[in-house]
Amino acid sequence: MHLHARRLLTASLACCVAFSLNAGMTSAFEEQTVTPDGERLRAALDSMHVEELWLSGGRVAWKTGRPLDDGDSNGKRHTHCSAFVAAACARLNVYILRPPEHSTVLLANAQYRWLSREGRAQGWRPVGHPVEAQQLANQGLLVVATYKERGRRPGHIAIVRPCNKSIAAIEQDGPQIIQAGATNYRSTSLARGFRRHPAAWNDERVRFYCHELGGDALAE
DSSP, X not given: OOHHHHHHHHHHHHHHHHXXXXXXXXXXXXXXXXXHHHHHXXXXXXXXXXXXXXXXXXXXXXXXOOBOOSOOOTTOOBOOHHHHHHXXXXXXXXXXXXXXXXXXXXXXXXXXXXXXXXXXXXXXXXXXXXXXXXXXXXXXXXXXXEEOOSTTSOOEEEEEOOOOOBHHHHHHHOOEEEEOSSSOEEEEEHHHHTTTSHHHXXXXXOEEEEEOOOTTTTOO
């Protein structure tokens, strides 16, 4: 092949590669789509008013998040991530380990174990990647993010909240979540919500599970 022709071919291939890379970068920063079912799921989760209920401090009724005036705090500052997830699942007609089958003490750790064992028989299936977790929530599936601490230290669990954040943002800070905990968030990143458990996101020890919702779970 003539030298000039080879140079033109090389330049053309280089342009094609650059275009492909730029197209890939553009798609990574595009916002994800939230379907109508995802919008209804988001509304259902927001309707639980997690920033006003399931507040840390004393004990609460797990289903409602309202304080229990029973004086049984044991001098500890209780958090209620697992109770909130249990209540949200119950409201959406999905079973996850909850009282009375397990007390609220170290319930998040127990839910982590339960999801990996008994959860499949109850309709839960593992999700392999944070981006997939966000996309499934955006389609209207119930998705939880769960982390187990070692020993008697409490773990953490939250629900992935439908959100149109980009793939790049998900890979940087994780899916968007709604949670109760030391701080309750109607909407925050997983990295921020799980910051008291840095290994969850930084060491990729958080696990995701999803569950399909019945036709009446998101009825308006």
